[in-house]
Amino acid sequence: MRKTLLYSALILLSALFIAPFYWTFMTAIKNTADLYQFPPVFWPSEWHWENFAAAWNKQPFGTYLTNSVIVVVFSTIGQLISSSLVAYGFARFRFPGRDPLFIVLLATMMIPWDVKMIPLYMEFNMLGWINTLKPLIVPAYFADAFFVFLLRQYIMTVPMEIDEAARMDGANAFDIYWRIHLPLMMPALVLVGTFHFMNAWNDYLGPLIFLNDQSKYTLTLGLSMFKGLHEVDVTSIAAITVILCLPPLALFFIAQRYIMDGAVGSSVKG
Amino acid sequence: MQNKTKSLIGSLMVLAMTGAATARAEETLRFATWDTDESLAIQQAIAKKFEEKHPGVKVQVEPYADGYDQKLIAAFGAGSPPDVMYMWNFPQYYTSLMPLDDLIARDAAEVKPDDFPKGLMNTTRVEGKTYGMPSGFTTQVVFYNKDMFAKAGVEEPKDGWTWDDLRAKAAKFRDEKNKVYGFAVDAKPDPYDFEQFLWSNGTKYISDDGKQIDGYMNSDGAAQVLDMFGDMAKKQEAITLNLGDDTSGSTLFKGGKIAMFQSAMWSKAGIDAAGFKYGVAPLPKFGDKTAHSALGVSAISIAKDAAHADLAWEFVKFFSSPEAVAMRTNDLPVRISVAEEKGMTTDPIYKPFFDILATSNTETHAFLKNANWGKVQDNLARAIEATMIDQGNAKQHLDDAVSRSKRLIK
Amino acid sequence: MDMTYAGAEAKVARRKRSAIARYAAPYLFISPWILGFLFFTLGPLVFSLTMSFYDWPVVGERTFVGLDNYRSMLFDDPQFWESLWITVKFAAIYVPFNIIMSFLLALMLHNITFASGFFRTAFYLPSVISGVALVTIWSWIYSKEYGLLNFMLSLVGIDGPNWLGDPNLAIVAIIIASLWGLGGTMLILLTGLKAIPKELYEAATVSGVPGWAQMLFITLPMLGPMLLFTFITSIISAFQQLTIALLLTKGGPLGSTYFFAMYIYDNAFKYFDMGYAAAGSWVMFIIVLALSLGVMRWSAAWVYYEGEVRQNDGEGHA
Numbered sequence A: 001m002r003k004t005l006l007y008s009a010l011i012l013l014s015a016l017f018i019a020p021f022y023w024t025f026m027t028a029i030k031n032t033a034d035l036y037q038f039p040p041v042f043w044p045s046e047w048h049w050e051n052f053a054a055a056w057n058k059q060p061f062g063t064y065l066t067n068s069v070i071v072v073v074f075s076t077i078g079q080l081i082s083s084s085l086v087a088y089g090f091a092r093f094r095f096p097g098r099d100p101l102f103i104v105l106l107a108t109m110m111i112p113w114d115v116k117m118i119p120l121y122m123e124f125n126m127l128g129w130i131n132t133l134k135p136l137i138v139p140a141y142f143a144d145a146f147f148v149f150l151l152r153q154y155i156m157t158v159p160m161e162i163d164e165a166a167r168m169d170g171a172n173a174f175d176i177y178w179r180i181h182l183p184l185m186m187p188a189l190v191l192v193g194t195f196h197f198m199n200a201w202n203d204y205l206g207p208l209i210f211l212n213d214q215s216k217y218t219l220t221l222g223l224s225m226f227k228g229l230h231e232v233d234v235t236s237i238a239a240i241t242v243i244l245c246l247p248p249l250a251l252f253f254i255a256q257r258y259i260m261d262g263a264v265g266s267s268v269k270g
Numbered sequence B: 001m002q003n004k005t006k007s008l009i010g011s012l013m014v015l016a017m018t019g020a021a022t023a024r025a026e027e028t029l030r031f032a033t034w035d036t037d038e039s040l041a042i043q044q045a046i047a048k049k050f051e052e053k054h055p056g057v058k059v060q061v062e063p064y065a066d067g068y069d070q071k072l073i074a075a076f077g078a079g080s081p082p083d084v085m086y087m088w089n090f091p092q093y094y095t096s097l098m099p100l101d102d103l104i105a106r107d108a109a110e111v112k113p114d115d116f117p118k119g120l121m122n123t124t125r126v127e128g129k130t131y132g133m134p135s136g137f138t139t140q141v142v143f144y145n146k147d148m149f150a151k152a153g154v155e156e157p158k159d160g161w162t163w164d165d166l167r168a169k170a171a172k173f174r175d176e177k178n179k180v181y182g183f184a185v186d187a188k189p190d191p192y193d194f195e196q197f198l199w200s201n202g203t204k205y206i207s208d209d210g211k212q213i214d215g216y217m218n219s220d221g222a223a224q225v226l227d228m229f230g231d232m233a234k235k236q237e238a239i240t241l242n243l244g245d246d247t248s249g250s251t252l253f254k255g256g257k258i259a260m261f262q263s264a265m266w267s268k269a270g271i272d273a274a275g276f277k278y279g280v281a282p283l284p285k286f287g288d289k290t291a292h293s294a295l296g297v298s299a300i301s302i303a304k305d306a307a308h309a310d311l312a313w314e315f316v317k318f319f320s321s322p323e324a325v326a327m328r329t330n331d332l333p334v335r336i337s338v339a340e341e342k343g344m345t346t347d348p349i350y351k352p353f354f355d356i357l358a359t360s361n362t363e364t365h366a367f368l369k370n371a372n373w374g375k376v377q378d379n380l381a382r383a384i385e386a387t388m389i390d391q392g393n394a395k396q397h398l399d400d401a402v403s404r405s406k407r408l409i410k
Numbered sequence C: 001m002d003m004t005y006a007g008a009e010a011k012v013a014r015r016k017r018s019a020i021a022r023y024a025a026p027y028l029f030i031s032p033w034i035l036g037f038l039f040f041t042l043g044p045l046v047f048s049l050t051m052s053f054y055d056w057p058v059v060g061e062r063t064f065v066g067l068d069n070y071r072s073m074l075f076d077d078p079q080f081w082e083s084l085w086i087t088v089k090f091a092a093i094y095v096p097f098n099i100i101m102s103f104l105l106a107l108m109l110h111n112i113t114f115a116s117g118f119f120r121t122a123f124y125l126p127s128v129i130s131g132v133a134l135v136t137i138w139s140w141i142y143s144k145e146y147g148l149l150n151f152m153l154s155l156v157g158i159d160g161p162n163w164l165g166d167p168n169l170a171i172v173a174i175i176i177a178s179l180w181g182l183g184g185t186m187l188i189l190l191t192g193l194k195a196i197p198k199e200l201y202e203a204a205t206v207s208g209v210p211g212w213a214q215m216l217f218i219t220l221p222m223l224g225p226m227l228l229f230t231f232i233t234s235i236i237s238a239f240q241q242l243t244i245a246l247l248l249t250k251g252g253p254l255g256s257t258y259f260f261a262m263y264i265y266d267n268a269f270k271y272f273d274m275g276y277a278a279a280g281s282w283v284m285f286i287i288v289l290a291l292s293l294g295v296m297r298w299s300a301a302w303v304y305y306e307g308e309v310r311q312n313d314g315e316g317h318a
Helices: A002-029 A050-057 A061-092 A098-108 A113-127 A134-142 A145-155 A160-168 A173-184 A186-202 A205-210 A219-224 A234-260 B002-021 B037-053 B065-077 B090-096 B101-106 B118-122 B146-152 B163-171 B191-200 B220-234 B249-254 B265-274 B309-319 B322-327 B336-341 B351-358 B373-390 B394-408 C009-014 C019-051 C068-075 C078-110 C116-128 C131-142 C148-155 C170-179 C183-194 C198-206 C211-240 C243-248 C260-269 C274-299
Strands: B027-033 B057-063 B084-087 B133-138 B140-145 B183-186 B238-241 B260-264 B278-282 B296-302
Touching (some): A002 A050, A002 A234, A002 C078, A002 C131, A061 A134, A061 A145, A061 A173, A061 A219, A061 C019, A098 A145, A098 C274, A113 A134, A113 A205, A113 B065, A113 C260, A134 A186, A134 A205, A134 C019, A145 A186, A145 C183, A160 A173, A173 A186, A173 C019, A186 A219, A186 A234, A205 A219, A205 B065, A219 A234, A219 B065, A234 C116, A234 C183, B027 B037, B027 B309, B037 B057, B037 B322, B065 B090, B065 C260, B084 B309, B090 B296, B118 B133, B133 B309, B140 B146, B140 B265, B163 B220, B163 B260, B183 B220, B183 B249, B183 B260, B191 B220, B220 B238, B220 B373, B249 B260, B249 B265, B260 B265, B278 B351, B296 B309, B322 B336, B373 B394, C068 C274, C078 C116, C078 C260, C131 C148, C131 C170, C131 C243, C170 C243, C198 C211, C211 C274, C243 C260
Parallel strands (some): B027 B057, B027 B084, B183 B238
Antiparallel strands (some): B084 B296, B133 B296, B140 B278
């Protein structure tokens, strides 16, 4: 009885969250005549699957895809390594300057992008990184504050006794990170990986500012090019959006098992 | 002084960097544009042509689309702008652009400056100097759906029609059930374009010396214009755009939801594709006053410190040459010779665009007159929006805007 | 004294480890972030602070103006206070709703097994769709004449309002649209819930502790660190809220959704006034930092860290 109620609520709520995707998909596949009907057309009169290929071929999306994949894969690896190390450092040690440093770390999350943009551009320009993928990858190897904070909070829910037991067995600090905390924070790491993947995949401003040449563009820049100054190509935006959603969605569907049924144990009855 | 030395060292380093990065035999010219889709393809074709004529030169077309200003600001701010770029906002950028007057004078035989309508050249001039060459332009017109006019039995617009004529026609199309309207008015118009209505009604945003807005922006003529649009919304002669959603006028027009649509060249390709018969009418007049149109000009400019200044100028010349101008089918030819050769000045679809160009060279856009115009303009935009929400009260809202803007006008 | 690895000094002393390694270990672990901070953050930070004391057009002459940017922002510019007030209003509603709704959803998902993967994915879906497309959808939903919402309302005989066109409703519409992206927050809380050892609940159930008490004395305290995280990050994202308003309402109608982040954005990219924009950014930075530190301090009262590093080890928690 309780379960039925719970599931009905969930189905209703999830419909609200799926609706945008449904609508995007339908917009992608409709013909122009159905697009602006009133009352709205919920089920298209014709299915134009070719809209997807047409949108994809309007720009060199193959190249964009390669660039996006390079950025996402390499930056995600960097983010996972660096932020877990840093989080462990902040969560499990006491050292002079820890608390001020942590506040500085938190503060870096609060700097608006508008003011960082020009100095960063100058710096990357000096390094000769403009119009390369490096500005989108390399900073990920230096730990993002959001993820450090997230992992630190997670590590701090793990009882200290676990570390001490390992220490008694002769493990050093790195062993404890590598053999105990890394496995324990697997669910949170998958979360970090997912979030970072999504951020990098959907990032628009970074690529816009640091890339010049269309052969270096990423998928989101391609998507944004359907929105001109005066006219918007709604069908192509919808089609590319659907295609763009699929890889992260598939990845998430696989990853969420690890987030949920990770090291600590399966669900608890409530 | 010290700053200069520093920036010199900076630019030398940048030069060394870029030199190292492109240490190939060919020269790369960076060209930034805001256009997308077909217009972008046309520019890429023009760039290709230029490459063919200049072996060893590569033109890197950089489309920034919607993010144009952000990208350009970052690039200029960091001292590495593209060599050549699309430009319209000259007052904001001109200090970093190369003045072209000497070059135009030097190559006058080739450039033929007289081939460009005077009104277009005016838009690229700041403080008496020319900072860009027009490459394409558009004026504003009214598109109308001939099929809808025929079906409703309404007489099509004629040359010299007035806003009263437009309103009378628009009223006949209102169909509540199917959500059809005769016309669309914009609650958040681009103030740049909107000034055309003030000009057409004998007033303007700001005095010609750029020092007075009281009595201009809030003049009776201006209030009349705003109140008229508010009243059109109130009487349901027009749907109000940009008040609550971003359904665009072109979308509604293409979908047969509005019979008349005021817009510019950039809408034409989409309307062509919508597959119904349409006509183009000039902007209506206020009574017997002359109608003026805003000028949308895509000019191209050279960065002041461009690495390849000579090459950049060659490119700019080519971009505004008859050959390149003729290739631009998505906007209108900036050269009179090309327009005439294509028969556009007599073609009924194109004629209204050119007719109004001839009467639109007497006024200067407000942003060329005052450096602080951007902020003033936002107060003005607020007044227009407020009038559309109230469907009236223009005078009061404009007075408000003027008093909010006083501190910005020095 | 404080330098030791958390845990009893006595135990550590027994180890034969060089003093250098002991001192260096924590810094080695956090070194990636420190280097990143020095390379990619500190420079821009100093640069922007400098900018805020200049009249700094993107192109052209730069002049030092001291505190003028701050002064005219605080005392002459009505737009500053208006946009700040709108942002505070937004944050005051968005932050609690975001956390409470995420928490409730996470609880629901925590308690099911069948099709749980499907539901998790469903709630996360809006977070996967890129901003531009999402806003297009919302604009279509809210449209007065042609929108889905008013179409639905018309089916039950209600003449729907102009959601985004009414200065009083637009901010509500934006809050709703923002809450749609709560998938990330929900996941973080769900991960936290899953990490609570189920033995705690089993023991409580055996001792006859009722469900509500388990929630109050086990779930909430154990979730504390994660709740704190979502609290602080929600505040930050509320203050940086830009995309949705920029694309959906462009700050209107009549400036009713003109957020503080948009005010900064316009000064930078519309008015080309980088110095003024930088000053605005610093004001925002200080406000958000103060709020976050306040929350951190207050959290000491309600966040329980199972693995907190204590000066004196061990005793007194189980």
